[in-house]
């Protein structure tokens with residue numbers, strides 16, 4: 001992955017990302033003398049500065065980052081791509097504080113699946129997290145139409161046939177007390193994977209939500225449709241995800 005400290009970026013662009021400002025607000029802040037770079041006031045928004053610089057806005061140090069990393073609590077009814085004109089997409093929920101045309105979701109959740117969705121403009125990291133080679137864990141909470149059994153648990157651990165060339169990779173099913181709901185941790189992301197895994201056991205998913213991705217948990221304070229930037233620790237966890245897989 002590219003080292004952030006080697007990279008130069010326009011001050012207004014940095015400010016917009018780090019302080020969640022529009023480009024216009026970022027330009028204004030610099031022109032008004034509210035911004036310092038390594039202790040020196042910089043009033044030209046177009047000036048290119050190294051990403052390793054200490055940038056302060058109104059005396060408050062900002063975390064300068066090359067990329068945007070967001071977590072969203074995806075609501076039901078939204079799709080993860082913008083090539084389906086008939087359905088609203090998750091990008092329409094993101095406000096103008098983020099320049100949206102470089103953003104994409106890290107993998108996709110089905111239209112009726114809810115929960116943790118990572119959104120970024122960091123292609124190499126997304127590629128890493130989605131590569132089947134890296135076995136990144138994704139944890140879901142599901143409700144099934146029929147009771148879940150120990151035999152399902154064993155079948156998922158061994159791998160089931162969902163009509164692909166190979167059976168699914170070993171997955172952990174943790175059945176809850178009611179017998180119908182469970183947590184399921186998978187390390188792949190095939191189309192409709194969990195729905196197809198339950199179908200392979202003659203069962204059916206009636207509710208599905210993602211609770212965790214690569215060691216990052218959905219923030220319980222996010223309402224459906226809500227999003228926030230990942231914090232430093234969450235970014236660190238994702239970037240060192242091999243430890244968790």
Ligand code: URA
Nearest residue numbers: 110113192193194195
């Ligand atoms: N598996 C599914 O079937 N759907 C999702 O949205 C995610 C995993």
